[in-house]
Structure formats: C-alpha cells, structure tokens
Amino acid sequence: MKCIIIGAGKVGFSIAQLLSTEDHDVTVIEFDSERANLIDDALDVQVINGSGSSWRTLEKGGVKYADMVVAVTEFDELNMIACLLAKQYGVKTTVARVRNPEYLETPHFSPESMLGIDLIINPERVTALEISKLVNNPAALNVEYYAEGRVQLMELAVEEGSFMARKQIRSLNTARFVIVAITRKHKMLVPGGDEVITAGDHVYIMANTAEMPEVLQSLGIIYKRIEHITILGAGRTGTYLAHILEEQKLPVSIKIIERDVKRARDASIKLQRSLVINGDGSDLNLLEDENIGQSDLFVALTNDDKLNLLSSLIAQNLGVNKTIAKINRSDIMPLMQQIGIDVVLSPRILTAGAILKYIRRGDIISVTVLGEDRAEMIELVAQPGSIAIGKELRKIRFPRGSIVGAIVRNNKVIIPSGDDVIQSCDHLIMFSLARSIHKMEKLFINGGQ
Amino acid sequence: MVRSAVVLNYMGKILIIIGIAQLSVVLCALIYSEPNIIRLFISALITIITGFILSRTFAHNHGINYREGFAIVTLGWIAASLFGTLPFIISGYIPSFADALFETVSGFTTTGASILTDVEALPKSLLFWRSLTQWLGGMGIMALFIAIIVGLGVRANQIFRAEVPGPVSNKISPRIRDTARSLWLTYVVLSGVLFLLLSAFGMDIFDSLCHTFSTMATGGFSTKNQSIGYYSSPYIQWTITLFMFLAGANFALHYMVYKEKTISQYWQDKEFKLYSFIIIVSSMITFLGILHISGGEEKFRAAVFQVVSIITTTGYATADFDLWAPMGKGILLLLMLVGACAGSTSGGIKVGRYLIMLQRAKIELQQMVHPKAMMPLRLGDRVITDALVINVLQFFFIYIFIVLVSTLIMNIMGLDYVSGLTAVLTCIGNIGPGFGLVGPTRNFGFLSDTAKYLLSLLMLLGRLEIYPFLILFVPQYWKE
Numbered sequence: 001m002k003c004i005i006i007g008a009g010k011v012g013f014s015i016a017q018l019l020s021t022e023d024h025d026v027t028v029i030e031f032d033s034e035r036a037n038l039i040d041d042a043l044d045v046q047v048i049n050g051s052g053s054s055w056r057t058l059e060k061g062g063v064k065y066a067d068m069v070v071a072v073t074e075f076d077e078l079n080m081i082a083c084l085l086a087k088q089y090g091v092k093t094t095v096a097r098v099r100n101p102e103y104l105e106t107p108h109f110s111p112e113s114m115l116g117i118d119l120i121i122n123p124e125r126v127t128a129l130e131i132s133k134l135v136n137n138p139a140a141l142n143v144e145y146y147a148e149g150r151v152q153l154m155e156l157a158v159e160e161g162s163f164m165a166r167k168q169i170r171s172l173n174t175a176r177f178v179i180v181a182i183t184r185k186h187k188m189l190v191p192g193g194d195e196v197i198t199a200g201d202h203v204y205i206m207a208n209t210a211e212m213p214e215v216l217q218s219l220g221i222i223y224k225r226i227e228h229i230t231i232l233g234a235g236r237t238g239t240y241l242a243h244i245l246e247e248q249k250l251p252v253s254i255k256i257i258e259r260d261v262k263r264a265r266d267a268s269i270k271l272q273r274s275l276v277i278n279g280d281g282s283d284l285n286l287l288e289d290e291n292i293g294q295s296d297l298f299v300a301l302t303n304d305d306k307l308n309l310l311s312s313l314i315a316q317n318l319g320v321n322k323t324i325a326k327i328n329r330s331d332i333m334p335l336m337q338q339i340g341i342d343v344v345l346s347p348r349i350l351t352a353g354a355i356l357k358y359i360r361r362g363d364i365i366s367v368t369v370l371g372e373d374r375a376e377m378i379e380l381v382a383q384p385g386s387i388a389i390g391k392e393l394r395k396i397r398f399p400r401g402s403i404v405g406a407i408v409r410n411n412k413v414i415i416p417s418g419d420d421v422i423q424s425c426d427h428l429i430m431f432s433l434a435r436s437i438h439k440m441e442k443l444f445i446n447g448g449q
Numbered sequence: 450m451v452r453s454a455v456v457l458n459y460m461g462k463i464l465i466i467i468g469i470a471q472l473s474v475v476l477c478a479l480i481y482s483e484p485n486i487i488r489l490f491i492s493a494l495i496t497i498i499t500g501f502i503l504s505r506t507f508a509h510n511h512g513i514n515y516r517e518g519f520a521i522v523t524l525g526w527i528a529a530s531l532f533g534t535l536p537f538i539i540s541g542y543i544p545s546f547a548d549a550l551f552e553t554v555s556g557f558t559t560t561g562a563s564i565l566t567d568v569e570a571l572p573k574s575l576l577f578w579r580s581l582t583q584w585l586g587g588m589g590i591m592a593l594f595i596a597i598i599v600g601l602g603v604r605a606n607q608i609f610r611a612e613v614p615g616p617v618s619n620k621i622s623p624r625i626r627d628t629a630r631s632l633w634l635t636y637v638v639l640s641g642v643l644f645l646l647l648s649a650f651g652m653d654i655f656d657s658l659c660h661t662f663s664t665m666a667t668g669g670f671s672t673k674n675q676s677i678g679y680y681s682s683p684y685i686q687w688t689i690t691l692f693m694f695l696a697g698a699n700f701a702l703h704y705m706v707y708k709e710k711t712i713s714q715y716w717q718d719k720e721f722k723l724y725s726f727i728i729i730v731s732s733m734i735t736f737l738g739i740l741h742i743s744g745g746e747e748k749f750r751a752a753v754f755q756v757v758s759i760i761t762t763t764g765y766a767t768a769d770f771d772l773w774a775p776m777g778k779g780i781l782l783l784l785m786l787v788g789a790c791a792g793s794t795s796g797g798i799k800v801g802r803y804l805i806m807l808q809r810a811k812i813e814l815q816q817m818v819h820p821k822a823m824m825p826l827r828l829g830d831r832v833i834t835d836a837l838v839i840n841v842l843q844f845f846f847i848y849i850f851i852v853l854v855s856t857l858i859m860n861i862m863g864l865d866y867v868s869g870l871t872a873v874l875t876c877i878g879n880i881g882p883g884f885g886l887v888g889p890t891r892n893f894g895f896l897s898d899t900a901k902y903l904l905s906l907l908m909l910l911g912r913l914e915i916y917p918f919l920i921l922f923v924p925q926y927w928k929e
Contacts (some may be wrong), residue, residue: 268823269832276823286821 006052007073014352128240163220207404233302234258234267294316395420401433461503468497478574492535558581561669561881585664587794588887668762697761738776764881771888796879
C-alpha cells in the first residue's frame with residue numbers, strides 16, 4: 001500500500017515508523033526542512049519538504065497513486081484541506097487529525113460525511129477515552145475490548161508477594177483466560193507454559209469480558225471501585241475526561257485543578273458536576289487542603305511533562321493509590337513507570353494506534369498497538385481456504401512471538417487450548433510482535449504464502 | 450447627557466396613549482348613560498391635548514441615549530399616574546388629590562390597594578377606569594408604547610428591560626418591537642379566555658371585564674366591596690385562582706409554549722418549578738393553619754386562593770385572612786416578600802431573584818470548604834454572571850432597606866407595627882391588602898396625605914424595580 005503522511009511531528013513519526021516496518025511505501029511531507037532531514041535519517045521513507053495543502057507538493061509525493069493520506073500536522077484546517085484535496089485526486093482513504101472540538105461536535109451530522117474525510121481523529125479525546133476505560137477497570141493498567149466488547153484484554157502489574165508472583169504459568173488454572181504477553185524490563189515476550197511470572201512483570205490477560213471479574217478474583221487481584229478522581233489540568237484532555245465521566249453517570253466525584261484562571265472558569269462552566277479548583281498542582285498546601293490524598297485516582301494531564309511527573313509523585317506521597325500521567329516525550333515513558341507512576345500515556349502513541357487501527361482494516365478488523373510500538377493485538381476473520389482452517393492450534397506453525405488469545409465463534413467466546421480447531425469465519429484475536437505480524441496474518445488469509 | 454426635549458417628547462406620546470384609554474371610559478359612561486360623561490370627556494381631552502402639545506413642541510429626530518431611557522420610563526410612569534387621576538378628580542368622586550393619586554398609582558402599578566370605603570358607590574365608568582389602569586400597567590405602559598410606536602431604535606430594548614420585572618428578561622424575537630407585541634398578544638389572548646370563562650360561570654359582562662383586567666394584571670381591584678368573596682361560585686373562584694397563577698408566570702414562557710406547542714417548556718424552567726413548588730407547599734401549610742374554621746372544600750379553596758392571590762401580588766380576597774391563625778398569616782406575610790416570576794405581571798422581589806440568591810448562598814458555603822474552587826452560578830443551562838448576581842443581591846438589600854425605613858416612617862406617623870409593615874410591604878410589592886388596619890376588609894383611606902404620597906412612591910418604586918427610579922437621584926446622572 002502507498003501512504004502519504006503529512007506532518008512529521010510526533011504522531012506522524014510514529015505512524016510512518018510503524019507503517020514502514022510493515023512493508024508499506026511511505027511518503028512523508030513535512031514543511032520544516034530540519035525536521036524533514038531528521039526523518040530522512042531516521043526512517044526508511046521518502047521525505048518531501050513542502051506544504052501538505054499545496055497540490056504541487058502532493059503531486060510530487062505521488063498523490064495520484066496513493067491509497068491513503070494521513071494528515072497530522074498541528075493545524076486542523078491544513079489537515080482538513082489536505083484531505084479534501086487528496087479526495088479530489090481519488091485517494092481512497094483519508095485521515096485527519098482535528099483537535100478543535102468545534103469542528104467535531106455537531107449534533108446533526110457526522111463531520112466525516114460532511115467534509116468527505118474518512119476518519120477524523122482527536123488526540124485529546126482519544127487520550128481521555130483511554131483513561132475513562134481505566135477508571136472503569138481500576139485493577140488494570142491498560143484495557144482493550146475486542147469482538148464488539150465480548151473479549152477483554154487487561155494489562156496488570158505483578159507485585160512482590162502477590163498471588164501470581166513466582167508462579168509458573170502452567171500452574172495457574174488457565175481454562176478461562178490466556179496470558180498473551182508479558183513485559184519484563186521493557187521487553188515484550190510471549191510466554192510458554194514454563195515461563196515463571198516474576199514481580200515487576202506486566203502481564204496481558206485476555207478473557208471473556210463477562211468473566212473477567214471472576215478471573216481477576218481467581219488470580220488474587222483485589223481492587224476498590226474508583227470513587228474520587230483528581231485531574232490535574234483543565235486543558236482539552238482534562239475537560240474531555242471529566243465530561244466523559246460525567247456522561248457515564250457513575251457515582252464518581254471529580255476534582256479538577258487548573259492553574260490558569262480563564263481555563264479554570266471555562267471548564268467550570270462546561271462541566272456540570274465536577275469541582276474545578278483554580279490553583280497550582282505542584283503546590284503541596286493546596287493539594288493537602290483539597291484532601292487529594294483521599295482520591296482513588298490522580299490523573300496528571302497538563303502539557304508540562306515535568307509537572308505531570310512531579311505532581312503524580314506528590315499525589316502518591318499523599319496517599320493516592322493509583323496515578324496516571326500524560327507524557328508528550330514518549331522516550332521517557334519507561335523511566336516514568338520505573339519511578340512508580342502506574343500508567344503513563346502518550347497521546348502520540350494513542351493517536352498513532354487509533355489511526356493504525358483504522359487504516360489497517362480490511363482483512364483485519366482491528367489492531368491495537370501495545371507497549372511502545374513493539375507489538376500489536378490483531379482481530380481478524382479466518383478466511384475460508386486459508387491454511388489454518390481445520391487445523392488444531394498446536395499443529396499450526398505460528399511464527400515466533402505470536403499467540404491466539406481468543407476465538408469468537410457464533411457470538412460465543414472461546415478461550416483456546418492447543419486442541420481447539422480453527423473453523424472458517426472464526427473471529428480471532430491474536431497477539432503478535434511487530435516483526436511477525438505479516439507471517440501471522442498470512443496463516444488466516446486466503447491465498448496466503 | 451439627558452436632553453429634556455427628548456424626554457418630554459416621549460412623555461407627550463405616552464400621555465396621548467393614556468388619553469385614548471380615557472376615551473374608552475367615556476364610551477363606558479355613554480353605554481350606561483351616566484350623567485358625568487362631559488366631565489370624563491374633558492379629562493380625556495386635557496390628557497390628549499397636553500400630550501399632543503408636549504410631543505409637538507419638543508419634536509425632534511434624535512435617537513434616545515442610554516441615560517434618557519431611564520428618565521423616559523420613570524417620568525413616563527409618573528406622568529401617566531398624574532393624568533390618570535383626572536377622571537377621579539374632575540368627576541368629583543375622589544376630590545382629594547392625594548386620594549386620587551394613591552388610587553391611580555395603585556391601579557397602574559397593579560397594586561390594588563384602595564382608599565375607597567364603598568367601592569360599589571362609584572359609577573361603572575370609574576370602576577372601569579380603575580380596572581383598565583391595572584390592565585395597562587400589568588403588561589406595561591412602555592411595552593405597549595414600544596409595540597405601537599415606530600422608531601424608538603435600539604434603545605427600546607433598554608426601556609423594555611427597565612419595565613419588565615425580574616433580573617433577566619428573554620427576548621423572544623430578534624426585534625424588541627416584535628417581542629413586545631408577542632407578549633401583549635399573549636396577554637390579550639389569555640385575557641379573552643378568562644373573560645369568556647367568567648361570563649360563562651355567571652358573572653355579568655361588566656364585572657367579568659373588570660375582573661379580567663385586574664386578574665390578568667395581578668392587580669386586585671374589584672368592583673365589589675367584598676372582592677371575589679362576593680361570588681360564592683367555586684367555579685369563578687377556581688378560574689380566577691388559575692388565571693392569577695398563569696399571570697404570575699413568565700409570559701415569555703407562555704408564548705414559547707404556544708409557539709413550540711409543548712407543555713414541557715414549563716417544567717424545564719427552574720423558576721416556574723420553584724414558583725409552583727412554593728404555591729403547593731404554602732397552600733398546604735395555610736390549609737392546616739385554618740383547619741379551625743369550618744368547611745371542607747371551601748376552606749381548601751380559600752387557602753389556595755389566598756396563597757396564589759398574595760404570591761402573584763394580586764391582592765384579591767375571598768376571606769378575611771386577618772382573622773386567621775398565626776400559621777396562615779405567617780405564610781401570607783412571607784409570600785408578600787416573595788412575589789411571582791420574572792417577566793410576569795406581578796410585583797415583589799420575584800422567585801427568579803430568590804433562585805439566584807439561594808444558589809449563590811449555596812456556592813458561598815461550598816466556597817468556604819474549597820476556597821480556590823471555581824463555581825459558576827447556573828440557572829438551567831444558563832450561567833449567571835457575577836455582575837448580575839451583585840445586581841440581584843443589591844436589589845434585595847435596597848428593597849429590604851426601603852421597607853425598614855418606610856415602616857419606621859409609618860410608625861412615626863402613628864401606625865402600629867403590623868399595619869405599618871404590611872402597608873409598606875403590600876405597596877412596594879404591588880399586592881394590595883395587608884394586615885391589621887390595612888387588612889382585606891379595610892382600606893387605606895384613613896391615612897394622612899403624607900402617608901399616601903409615601904405609599905404611592907413605594908408602589909412606583911416596586912413596579913419599576915427600584916433601579917430605574919433611583920438612578921434619577923444620582924447627581925452624575927444629570928451632569929455631562
């Protein structure tokens with residue numbers, strides 16, 4: 001597939017990187033020449049220095065033969081215009097990043113259909129939605145849903161002395177769940193039955209959504225419902241998050257701390273039930289006065305990475321159980337987790353993930369990027385006539401670093417063992433490291449190999 | 450700067466409207482072939498000619514500026530009141546100027562307090578004039594003026610706001626003139642329905658018309674000495690209760706319900722909800738308070754009627770509530786301080802203002818727990834600005850302050866505390882009867898002229914909601 005990516009910022013870079021490692025032809029259009037050179041050095045892609053809203057540049061980038069255009073510059077209007085132009089050249093799929101909620105919140109018609117853009121993605125909203133999932137699943141560090149919500153994937157941290165620590169996977173009763181992956185010391189691995197879980201691991205557990213609470217219980221994971229949330233920063237992400245949580249009508253009390261008076265006022269007007277506090281999030285006195293230590297969850301969403309880090313640490317020190325921090329510089333993400341922040345989110349990776357999820361559709365139903373672009377969850381339909389059909393799982397030669405997590409057949413979720421046989425039209429939810437994805441896909445697609 | 454020519458010109462135009470209204474009184478006298486036709490005609494003529502001379506002499510083609518708006522409203526109301534006394538004085542039925550002024554102001558401001566001992570002794574034409582002043586004052590002389598006269602320009606908006614009661618007024622059409630027209634139309638239609646109902650339930654045509662006028666205006670002038678108590682028919686009493694209730698609600702809301710064709714508009718309005726809630730709770734308490742008086746439905750009807758009559762600042766009576774137990778009287782006294790909805794024809798402080806003040810009180814307490822919290826004041830889906838909150842709180846303060854000082858003055862003039870306080874409350878709140886010496890079976894006739902002038906002033910202050918009136922006493926207002 002030939003893709004044009006407009007804007008080589010953080011998101012553009014991530015997408016270009018992922019697509020190029022997956023053997024797609026990627027052209028990056030970047031206005032800033034220094035940034036363009038940097039991309040040229042770092043990635044195996046074609047780089048064009050110019051504006052994505054100019055037809056000349058687009059033609060130079062081969063827009064006439066492109067299958068897809070992804071516009072992710074920092075300017076909403078430029079992204080939209082680039083997509084409109086691309087559509088005129090007959091590009092099949094266009095994706096634009098648009099942050100301004102005014103362009104998106106139209107009650108009467110979808111902005112996609114109005115503008116002729118196939119997917120409009122809003123990074124702040126994506127981030128807020130991600131966090132809201134974590135609020136609803138307090139035990140998890142990360143939650144994903146597949147097969148229309150029937151299958152759930154959870155990332156859990158294993159602590160010293162917990163039930164799972166120092167156990168062999170074989171010794172756990174794995175009839176109702178699959179451990180699809182483990183992250184250990186920033187490396188992701190697909191465990192066999194002999195693997196021993198150690199403290200500090202993050203395990204990825206896949207199970208039937210309805211059965212997940214029981215699975216967690218059987219694994220000795222106790223969690224408390226989240227009732228008090230403190231959000232630092234009433235920017236777009238913070239306001240979106242509070243808004244989403246308010247809409248869910250859960251018995252959750254929300255406090256938002258924002259330093260800027262105007263932003264605090266705007267948020268207080270927009271939000272109905274949340275308490276907006278105008279003050280400095282790193283001010284210990286304020287945090288103590290407002291009893292932040294009693295919160296079940298502290299979410300740091302300012303645009304300042306250092307402030308997010310600092311205030312999360314203060315919150316933990318005051319007694320908050322769980323902290324989530326937004327980080328713009330994804331290179332320091334692992335570091336943050338080491339310090340003890342429970343969940344670190346990068347809007348850039350989330351946005352890239354959301355865009356990838358969309359553009360990799362087709363044979364594949366959905367894709368989730370796990371960790372930092374090292375692995376993916378893939379949901380696809382086993383096509384009639386593909387190699388895997390009619391075979392028992394143990395007899396299929398899966399590439400290294402890949403595993404089937406769940407099968408959905410006739411709307412029923414099957415947690416597979418080696419004896420299960422793949423039938424045509426099964427929905428498969430699989431985990432795979434990036435390098436093995438193509439081999440993995442070929443097993444289930446008609447005419448593969 | 451306030452240009453006197455501009456103000457006088459508009460006062461002239463207002464007088465012409467008042468004069469034309471007085472002509473209808475002449476018509477009434479003609480129908481009932483009363484002997485005072487000529488005198489009534491002369492009074493109408495004086496008003497019209499004065500108005501004509503004023504508007505001609507000070508003809509101009511300037512627009513109104515911001516300051517002149519206030520002067521036009523306040524002085525317009527004063528002029529209307531002064532010339533409104535003419536039918537009473539010239540006909541000779543109320544010869545004293547102080548008495549005639551009290552009666553006229555009480556009419557235009559929809560108060561309904563009277564100096565007459567025997568209302569039924571007045572000729573029909575003057576009874577009609579009393580009720581007509583209430584009907585004109587109810588929806589607003591200025592609103593009528595804006596609806597009729599062309600060329601007021603953008604300042605019409607300000608004049609309109611100065612007259613429409615309540616802290617916030619909704620413009621239901623893009624043009625203020627259309628808004629004024631829609632509101633007047635709603636008013637006329639509701640009046641028409643009430644008139645037909647009252648006639649159908651056996652009230653004679655003349656009394657139906659007069660009671661329609663003073664009910665829709667939440668005025669309270671009756672053609673009978675016993676007020677609505679004269680009509681024993683429960684149908685008439687319930688009908689009047691219902692229409693007092695409707696007239697106490699926001700007319701913009703009635704108009705929207707008519708336009709959107711959904712009754713749910715009412716329940717989405719916070720003020721309307723609180724207004725209904727207060728009426729239900731107060732009726733219950735009052736009912737319990739008068740259980741010692743005999744009668745079942747009758748007693749309940751009396752309780753609801755009186756509660757609605759007082760909260761909407763109408764001031765009709767079906768019973769002598771001055772004889773009720775303290776529980777019932779206490780509720781009525783409280784209601785005198787409440788008033789009905791913004792944008793209605795009622796007087797008083799208004800439920801809308803209480804809604805804002807209660808919300809603000811809640812925020813104030815919450816703010817003590819969270820000193821740095823941002824807590825906008827919401828009324829439905831609308832955020833109330835700090836400036837408006839201060840305006841409302843300040844209004845409440847000035848209102849109470851004026852009540853206290855005026856009560857003191859009444860006491861100095863020899864009135865006992867209960868009569869003095871309720872006389873002041875009932876006048877500034879545009880209600881009508883009070884307790885004690887000014888109770889529902891008595892009148893204001895025995896007061897000294899000074900007291901009558903003071904109460905007339907309070908009625909005007911209350912009707913114009915204080916600010917447009919008081920601003921004329923700010924020295925800078927008249928300067929460059």
